[in-house]
Amino acid sequence: MSTTRTGTSCVDAARLGILLNELRLPTIKVLWPQFAEQSDKEGWPAGRFLAAIAEHEIAERARRRIERHLVEARLPPGKTLDTFDFDTVPMVSKAQVTALAAGDGWVGKGANLLLFGPPGGGKSHLAAALGLALVENGWRVLFTRTTDLVQKLQVARRELDLEAAINRLDRFDLLILDDLAYVTKDQAETSVLFELISARYERRSLLITANQPFGEWNKVFPDPAMTLAAIDRLVHHATILEMNVESYRRRAALERKRAPGRPPVHATAKTVVE
Incomplete structure (x- = not known):
């Protein structure tokens, strides 16, 4: 089983990846280990960690949306x-x-x-x-x-x-x-x-x-x-x-x-x- 240790807890990374796929959150799927590590080192509150990865997901969605719209704009x-x-x-x-x-x-x-x-x-x-x-x-x-x-x-x-x-x-x-x-x-x-x-x-x-x-x-x-x-x-x-x-x-x-x-x-x- 693939696990990632964050603080005092072990996270089943494979299971989390499946969940994030189901929720259609590909950017969070890629970035969460990096942000989790930084969060543990710097002692972020849970809310700050969640807000940080959510902002990146939204920014990436906006970038992809603009790319699609540029293609269709001709x-x-x-x-x-x-x-x-x-x-x-x-x-x-x-x-x-x-x-x-x-x-x-x-x-x-x-x-x-x-x-x-x-x-x-x-x-x-x-x-x-x-x-x-x-x-x-x-x-x-x-x-x-x-x-x-x-x-x-x-x-x-x-x-x-x-x-x-x-x-x-x-x-x-x-x-x-x-x-x-x-x-x-x-x-x-x-x-x-x-x-x-x-x-x-x-x-x-x-x-x-x-x-x-x-x-x-x-x-x-x-x-x-x-x-x-x-x-x-x-x-x-x-x-x-x-x-x-x-x-x-x-x-x-x-x-x-x-x-x-x-x-x-x-x-x-x-x-x-x-």
């Missing part, structure tokens, strides 16, 4: 708030973005975040970076190109499973729909997108990136009434960030062409056109 790699260049997007406040990364003020209330700006302005990077920060803060997130999700929902509709498919997305506190503008102006596509927006309204959050301002959303939704209804639901509880800057890809290309010693090209804010 975030593009390398996009973090630390690598986002706020200097090139002066109209976006770093303090505001930091507050948004906590999630309590909007994700916890089913509100939305809308990022507008031309291609290459950093919308997708910022969206993915916020998604990563939110996962690390305990929220469940899914990042997807809008066209990919719309196609999956269309398949669900053909299989008479659309409502269930949208309901399954409820497990995500935040859906990040990247590149809304690239949805084809097709009644079947835009109708499932509208149903998704309607289903999540005031219940679950959306983060949407789009190249066109609202005034051009008739290019996305062919029905004017549907356009107005979609915009109304999205903006009712929303934060809107306009990132009207020159494409970072174009800036990088210009900087490569510049002769050595010349100053780099910096982004400048453009006038917002509604």
Whole structure:
């Protein structure tokens, strides 16, 4: 029989291991001998010993949960708030973005975040970076190109499973729909997108990136009434960030062409056109 001596008592380690497995406490199973030895040496009260191993179990569970949620989030790699260049997007406040990364003020209330700006302005990077920060803060997130999700929902509709498919997305506190503008102006596509927006309204959050301002959303939704209804639901509880800057890809290309010693090209804010 495997036993471990702690203080004046002998513990059946094998039996305790089985019990901890039954209770699904794998971290305590690994750590308890080490903590028991330290507890005996330092004369800890039983409550301190129990609290110490319980804290480690909780911390490890949180770490594993975040790992699972990062896998399911499907975030593009390398996009973090630390690598986002706020200097090139002066109209976006770093303090505001930091507050948004906590999630309590909007994700916890089913509100939305809308990022507008031309291609290459950093919308997708910022969206993915916020998604990563939110996962690390305990929220469940899914990042997807809008066209990919719309196609999956269309398949669900053909299989008479659309409502269930949208309901399954409820497990995500935040859906990040990247590149809304690239949805084809097709009644079947835009109708499932509208149903998704309607289903999540005031219940679950959306983060949407789009190249066109609202005034051009008739290019996305062919029905004017549907356009107005979609915009109304999205903006009712929303934060809107306009990132009207020159494409970072174009800036990088210009900087490569510049002769050595010349100053780099910096982004400048453009006038917002509604």
